[in-house]
Amino acid sequence: MKKERIFKNREALSTTFIPSYFPHRDNEIKGFANILKPALYGARPSNILIYGQTGTGKTAVAKFICEQIIEKAGNENKQIHTAYINCKQTNTPYGVLTNIGKTYSSEWDTIVPNAGWRIDKVYEALKQKADDNGGIAIVILDEIDALVNKKGDDILYHLTGLNSDLSNSKISFIGISNDSKFTTWLDPRVKSRLGEESLTFAPYNAIQIEEILSQRAQIAFHDNVVDPMVLTYCASKAAQQHGDARKALDLLRISAELAERDDCEIVTVKYVNKAQNIMEIDQVRSIVSTLPIQYKATLAGVVLNQGKRKDGHQTTGEVYSTYMQICKHFSLDSLSQRRVGHIISELDMQGMINAKIVSLGRQGRTKFISMAIDQNQIDELFAEDAFLSDISIELTKSGNYISSTQLRLI
Ligand SMILES: Nc1ncnc2c1ncn2[C@@H]1O[C@H](COP(=O)(O)OP(=O)(O)OP(=O)(O)O)[C@@H](O)[C@H]1O
Numbered sequence: 001m002k003k004e005r006i007f008k009n010r011e012a013l014s015t016t017f018i019p020s021y022f023p024h025r026d027n028e029i030k031g032f033a034n035i036l037k038p039a040l041y042g043a044r045p046s047n048i049l050i051y052g053q054t055g056t057g058k059t060a061v062a063k064f065i066c067e068q069i070i071e072k073a074g075n076e077n078k079q080i081h082t083a084y085i086n087c088k089q090t091n092t093p094y095g096v097l098t099n100i101g102k103t104y105s106s107e108w109d110t111i112v113p114n115a116g117w118r119i120d121k122v123y124e125a126l127k128q129k130a131d132d133n134g135g136i137a138i139v140i141l142d143e144i145d146a147l148v149n150k151k152g153d154d155i156l157y158h159l160t161g162l163n164s165d166l167s168n169s170k171i172s173f174i175g176i177s178n179d180s181k182f183t184t185w186l187d188p189r190v191k192s193r194l195g196e197e198s199l200t201f202a203p204y205n206a207i208q209i210e211e212i213l214s215q216r217a218q219i220a221f222h223d224n225v226v227d228p229m230v231l232t233y234c235a236s237k238a239a240q241q242h243g244d245a246r247k248a249l250d251l252l253r254i255s256a257e258l259a260e261r262d263d264c265e266i267v268t269v270k271y272v273n274k275a276q277n278i279m280e281i282d283q284v285r286s287i288v289s290t291l292p293i294q295y296k297a298t299l300a301g302v303v304l305n306q307g308k309r310k311d312g313h314q315t316t317g318e319v320y321s322t323y324m325q326i327c328k329h330f331s332l333d334s335l336s337q338r339r340v341g342h343i344i345s346e347l348d349m350q351g352m353i354n355a356k357i358v359s360l361g362r363q364g365r366t367k368f369i370s371m372a373i374d375q376n377q378i379d380e381l382f383a384e385d386a387f388l389s390d391i392s393i394e395l396t397k398s399g400n401y402i403s404s405t406q407l408r409l410i
């Protein structure tokens with residue numbers, strides 16, 4: 001096998017890697033550990049709600065603390081169980097109860113079927129298992145908002161009430177969310193039970209992200225294979241987008257993979273730019289693929305007009321008239337100009353287009369609309385989407401529009 005020239009430990013940049021040290025999270029870790037400490041003395045720790053924007057280390061720190069507490073409990077012969085549940089993946093009451101049950105008993109699967117029981121029977125089985133085992137369970141409910149939005153908060157009501165039904169064991173919950181508003185949907189009782197304590201993880205700044213990257217780079221890469229500017233550059237890019245450490249780590253990993261693919265000996269800033277482009281197009285691609293058809297038709301209207309208007313500035317009316325042609329051509333029900341105006345605002349918020357209000361002096365104000373993504377990316381995305389590629393082929397054929405590719409050839 002060829003010797004790895006760049007990576008020493010690839011795993012260190014993967015999403016599942018839990019580092020043993022978290023720069024700039026000392027206070028959060030201390031606060032967290034203090035809340036959970038009573039578990040080591042046999043008392044039930046308070047439930048905790050953790051907030052913070054995406055990529056601020058909530059999941060990684062919570063998993064790290066649970067590992068630590070299990071290790072400590074093992075050394076001191078204390079009975080502590082922990083469970084990690086990602087509520088986006090496991091969002092049914094049945095699934096959540098089953099996951100908790102499994103932490104108490106490896107035979108849970110043989111006792112409780114994966115589906116089919118009434119939920120109160122599963123709940124009873126869980127209570128029984130918890131009391132048979134004794135000890136304290138700490139359950140992480142990550143992305144807890146997914147439980148609330150989808151099924152009301154019944155499951156949280158039952159879970160947080162579980163303690164009062166247990167006689168020989170105790171259970172604590174750590175709820176994690178990047179949506180600080182989700183508690184407004186909660187039943188006040190659930191809200192106060194869950195939020196006995198709360199912690200907030202602030203976004204990182206560029207300097208902090210650079211330290212996180214540098215700690216991780218030491219584990220992941222051989223010496224002197226990464227230009228130090230690369231870390232600074234990745235950190236500043238991620239800091240511009242709400243201080244997201246995940247973004248910075250992904251950027252670093254993709255840059256290194258691209259350099260590796262080129263058989264390069266050293267990862268340079270050039271590769272960060274390439275990686276940034278790849279990540280951007282991936283993000284846009286996932287937005288475009290889930291757009292409803294009316295949104296796609298509106299977006300296509302902007303793209304087609306862009307080819308027509310050299311200054312790239314279109315008004316809502318111009319977008320609307322192209323949109324209407326698309327609807328006619330593809331037998332699509334057409335929306336009112338006002339609704340299309342709303343769609344334009346939403347596409348603006350998603351970063352697909354720019355829509356800025358411009359004053360025309362005495363003639364009042366209008367909105368100038370242009371594409372926010374690069375022409376190459378637009379071409380690629382349109383070619384990949386069945387509906388969008390049909391639109392550009394058909395309407396370009398009809399001679400009304402110049403395709404973006406043609407435009408660039410002129
Ligand atoms: N202080 C830190 N030190 C080292 N690594 C960190 C730190 N903060 C975050 N990370 C790393 O950044 C990545 C993202 O962190 P994590 O998944 O915990 O974010 P999150 O807050 O749970 O985000 P989301 O809300 O999107 O789930 C992980 O790989 C994590 O290990």
Ligand SMILES: [Mg+2]
Pocket residue numbers: 058059060142
């Ligand atoms: Mg997370």
